[in-house]
Amino acid sequence: MPNRGREVGFEVVARRGQARRGRLHTPHGVVETPAFMPVGTLGAVKGLTPQALEEVGAEVMLANLYHLTLRPGIDAVEGLGGIHAFTGWRRPILTDSGGYQVFSLSHRNRIDDGGVTFKSHLDGASVRFTPQGVVAAQARLGVDVAMVLDECPPWPVSDAEAESSWRRTLAWAASARREAERLREGTPWGGALFGIVQGSGYEALRRRAAGELAALGFDGHAIGGVSVGEPAELRRGVVEWTAPELPADRPRYLMGVGYPADLAHAVDCGVDLFDCVLPARNARHGVLFVRPEAAEGAADGAPNGVLRIKNARFKDDPRPVDPACGCPCCRRVSRAFLHHLVRSGEHTGGVLATLHNLRFYLDFMADVRQAISSGPP
Amino acid sequence: MPNRGREVGFEVVARRGQARRGRLHTPHGVVETPAFMPVGTLGAVKGLTPQALEEVGAEVMLANLYHLTLRPGIDAVEGLGGIHAFTGWRRPILTDSGGYQVFSLSHRNRIDDGGVTFKSHLDGASVRFTPQGVVAAQARLGVDVAMVLDECPPWPVSDAEAESSWRRTLAWAASARREAERLREGTPWGGALFGIVQGSGYEALRRRAAGELAALGFDGHAIGGVSVGEPAELRRGVVEWTAPELPADRPRYLMGVGYPADLAHAVDCGVDLFDCVLPARNARHGVLFVRPEAAEGAADGAPNGVLRIKNARFKDDPRPVDPACGCPCCRRVSRAFLHHLVRSGEHTGGVLATLHNLRFYLDFMADVRQAISSGPP
Numbered sequence: 043m044p045n046r047g048r049e050v051g052f053e054v055v056a057r058r059g060q061a062r063r064g065r066l067h068t069p070h071g072v073v074e075t076p077a078f079m080p081v082g083t084l085g086a087v088k089g090l091t092p093q094a095l096e097e098v099g100a101e102v103m104l105a106n107l108y109h110l111t112l113r114p115g116i117d118a119v120e121g122l123g124g125i126h127a128f129t130g131w132r133r134p135i136l137t138d139s140g141g142y143q144v145f146s147l148s149h150r151n152r153i154d155d156g157g158v159t160f161k162s163h164l165d166g167a168s169v170r171f172t173p174q175g176v177v178a179a180q181a182r183l184g185v186d187v188a189m190v191l192d193e194c195p196p197w198p199v200s201d202a203e204a205e206s207s208w209r210r211t212l213a214w215a216a217s218a219r220r221e222a223e224r225l226r227e228g229t230p231w232g233g234a235l236f237g238i239v240q241g242s243g244y245e246a247l248r249r250r251a252a253g254e255l256a257a258l259g260f261d262g263h264a265i266g267g268v269s270v271g272e273p274a275e276l277r278r279g280v281v282e283w284t285a286p287e288l289p290a291d292r293p294r295y296l297m298g299v300g301y302p303a304d305l306a307h308a309v310d311c312g313v314d315l316f317d318c319v320l321p322a323r324n325a326r327h328g329v330l331f332v333r334p335e336a337a338e339g340a341a342d343g344a345p346n347g348v349l350r351i352k353n354a355r356f357k358d359d360p361r362p363v364d365p366a367c368g369c370p371c372c373r374r375v376s377r378a379f380l381h382h383l384v385r386s387g388e389h390t391g392g393v394l395a396t397l398h399n400l401r402f403y404l405d406f407m408a409d410v411r412q413a414i415s416s417g418p419p
Numbered sequence: 420m421p422n423r424g425r426e427v428g429f430e431v432v433a434r435r436g437q438a439r440r441g442r443l444h445t446p447h448g449v450v451e452t453p454a455f456m457p458v459g460t461l462g463a464v465k466g467l468t469p470q471a472l473e474e475v476g477a478e479v480m481l482a483n484l485y486h487l488t489l490r491p492g493i494d495a496v497e498g499l500g501g502i503h504a505f506t507g508w509r510r511p512i513l514t515d516s517g518g519y520q521v522f523s524l525s526h527r528n529r530i531d532d533g534g535v536t537f538k539s540h541l542d543g544a545s546v547r548f549t550p551q552g553v554v555a556a557q558a559r560l561g562v563d564v565a566m567v568l569d570e571c572p573p574w575p576v577s578d579a580e581a582e583s584s585w586r587r588t589l590a591w592a593a594s595a596r597r598e599a600e601r602l603r604e605g606t607p608w609g610g611a612l613f614g615i616v617q618g619s620g621y622e623a624l625r626r627r628a629a630g631e632l633a634a635l636g637f638d639g640h641a642i643g644g645v646s647v648g649e650p651a652e653l654r655r656g657v658v659e660w661t662a663p664e665l666p667a668d669r670p671r672y673l674m675g676v677g678y679p680a681d682l683a684h685a686v687d688c689g690v691d692l693f694d695c696v697l698p699a700r701n702a703r704h705g706v707l708f709v710r711p712e713a714a715e716g717a718a719d720g721a722p723n724g725v726l727r728i729k730n731a732r733f734k735d736d737p738r739p740v741d742p743a744c745g746c747p748c749c750r751r752v753s754r755a756f757l758h759h760l761v762r763s764g765e766h767t768g769g770v771l772a773t774l775h776n777l778r779f780y781l782d783f784m785a786d787v788r789q790a791i792s793s794g795p796p
Contacts (some may be wrong), residue, residue: 080507086760086767089466091774114734114759122755193682357491360499370470374507378499382491383463389766390463397468411754 048262049232050186052293052314056415058311060286063414066262066293068186069232070126072099075314076410078305079104079136081322083252084113085129087400088322089393098369099404105315107180107189108140108147111169112162114178124184131253136187136317138297141238142194142266153193155210157313161369173214174221181222181231189264190218192238197272204242208251211240214274215418219258234261236295240302242267242341243276252287262293265313269298278307285311302331302347302406309410321403325395328352328384331402336364349377351395356381369395369401426609427563427638429670429691433792437663437689440791443639443670445511446609447503448478452670452691453787455682455780456481456513458699461490462506464777465699466770469507474776475746476781480508481694484557484566485517485524488546489539493556501561508590513564515674517555518615519571521641524654532587550591551598558599558608566641567595569615574649585628590619596635611638613672619644622660629664639670642690646675655684662667662688679708679724679783686787698780702720702772705729705761708779713741726754727771733758736796747771749770 049069056063063392066073080087080095083106087095095103095271110119122128125135129188130194141397147168148160157172173191179187192211195204215237222235241247255263265284268277281296285308295315296308321331337347349356349363362372363380371380371394383391426446433440443450443578457464460483464472472480499505502512521528525537525546534549550568557565569588572581584740592614599612614637618624624634632640642661645654662685665671672692673685682693698708707726715722726733726740739749740757748757748771760768 073481084760084763084765086765089766089770091747092751093766094471113763114755118735118755118759120737122753127737128753128756128759130753130756132449197633358495358498360504370468374469376499376505376507378491378495379462379505382495382505383461386461386490388461389465389466389769390468392766393466393770394468 050234052262052291054275056293057415057419058414059310061309061311061414063316063411064293064314066314068234070132070134070186073101073134074411076309076407077101077315078407079315079317079321080400081317082131083109085110087123089389089396094397095131096133098401100133100400102134102136102337105129105135105137106140106143107137107176108143110183111140111179112164116182120182126184134186137180137183137185137189139180139189139191140171141192144171145194145196153329156212157191173217177218177221177235178225181225181233183228185233187234187236187262188222190215190235190237192240192266193265194240194270195242195243197270199242201244201247204244204247208240208247210237212251212254215255216258219260236260236262236264238264238266238297239284239288240267243280245274245279248280248283249287251285255412256287256289260292262295263288264295264297266297268296269300276326277304281308281311281313285313302403305406306410321399322396325399326392328391328395330363330395331399332364332368336366351377351380351384363398364402367398367401367405369398371398427611429668431668434796435791435794437486437685438686438791439689439691440788441670441691443691445611447509447511447563450478450511451788453784454692455688455784456692456694457777458694458696459506459508460486462487462502462508464773465703466766466773472508473510473772475778476542477510477777479511479513482506482512482514482602483520484514484515484553485520488517488556489541492646493559497559497670503561511563514560514562514566516557516566516568517548518569519675521548521706522571522573532590534568546680550594554595554598554612555602558602558606558610561608562638564611564613565599567592567612567614569643571617571644571647572619574647576619576761578621578624581621581624584616585624588629589628593634593635596637613637613639613641615641615643615674616661616665617644620649620657623655625660625749626664629661630633633664633666637669639672640665641672643674645673646677654681658685658688658690662690679780682783683787699773702776703769705768705772707740707772709741710743713743721723728754728757728761740775741779744775744778745780746775747787748775
């Protein structure tokens, strides 16, 4: 168990097959794993106050270094006392390094062995991210878990491109790892640093990449480069190939995935942490995750487990979105009212739906944890 | 005190000059007056859950018959158990009759002595509002306080136009009053019905109109036809002329006003109830109401008592919006974070700002009530 001082560490408390139940210790508290991390890109989950996110049961929030660098800037957040003081979120925070956003959102990236220079998607300003600078910025934010800078190739790429991209990402990871050591000696930062495995959809490369990354001694390891347009079967393959190659005594994090069934599959492969915009984004579009029992009788071509609340069938439906759910939406209003608000474009509809979907994901992970600790090993 | 059974009534518990502190009893509870009613046009204050509106201290919510008639329709709300069951708001609800919206939002109004026929601003569907139908619809919604249908003339109009418009509104009020009696005999509805004084900016007409309306025996009386573009001094004149002519034993309601200073002035004239979209709308635009102490040192051409949170001066300001405020925004985040969220167009910024501004108005009214009961009579 990599436990640095009292602050950062991971313990596995139960196992079932490859699945594990654990506890991630961070400077701002403990996260029960497997855990889902709601996405607060700019420091808040869209439409939710920090209090509302706490009340719905989130134990950790994800924010994004790329976005915070462009607005309001690392200097501003550091000057205000760090990311926790800035956002009002008092529990653990993990920041994505922004590698994914550099390649998906910014203009005119120029990548070299030392890092990447890009134009902000907001105002075209030139910004440079280096492996060392990205760790230093996250340390200045005071995050609980920092992520290395990686190159996230689009899908598909050739095996040669995937290989050369991985070589660069691995070199960046080594630089980031050294920078983190330096920062832990010289600054008050006590957070964890996670490496990221890339390798596109190539099994041999993914397996080798996992081992090469693990050799660098990170506090945890992420599976990156998925949810970039690849088929679902390939994404599952990547998880199946990569997770077992990552050290069992460190947390494993699958980035940007996904639907509940994807999470369950990854947990069975030994993954501990997840983030995804799906529950909140779907909520704003009126797509509500529900238990299969609640979806029955409301199917309208939607996959089992989803209510499309804009559908006319809900106009007069007095039931809560999911009668078994304890979220603020289900405790208080009907499908009919949510239908009315979402159809009318009222922000309250998106807020109530977001609370529901996040609670669904958080409850789902709680059930997963319970199943791991109560079942046969 | 007009107390119909146990349910509806108004008691004055303290006076200071013309200002009064009172309690409005309704089927869904008591409202301490003078009171500010947040506007939930479609059944929810924009961005807030019913729980959040309760927690910020609102005792009564306003909704709008015009909007609810067009979407989702009175049948739908009634079928779902009424407006409280529909919206999840458990405290008193007052509905505006929609007269104002018929004249400001709809297309091709055709008004006659029996009512008004108009095209929905949503889909052009033809709808007819009559004085009787509007009361019946509010009774079917199960509102605590219903408002009569009135004709709200634009500003300015000639005195002859104001007079003839008032004659029609008064005749409608008499019809509405009779319809309410009929409904109270024949249906379970136990809410109050308020009449509305019109008369544009003409003192003699306003004074006479108040007396003519009062003679009809409403449970309460509203001052309508203000905040339609007239100068502030004229609006204050209307309040000064009208309020004293309205029965002292019934609640007085100033519709659609205004800034805190306007509310204070009206309270001094004997007004008890207020609604206005200003605090919530300004919040969404980043205009925060604060105590003068909090506004000092932050003036940027804004009137005293306001922070324009988008202003660059707040980018690095670690203080709460108003250090003396107990709202969820001020208890948790800085001006800098709110600046960041509002500038970034994040919905959470509007939600936090709305909570703050509503709390400011609700605290302001609590202070007003305290001043009335603690001062010399």
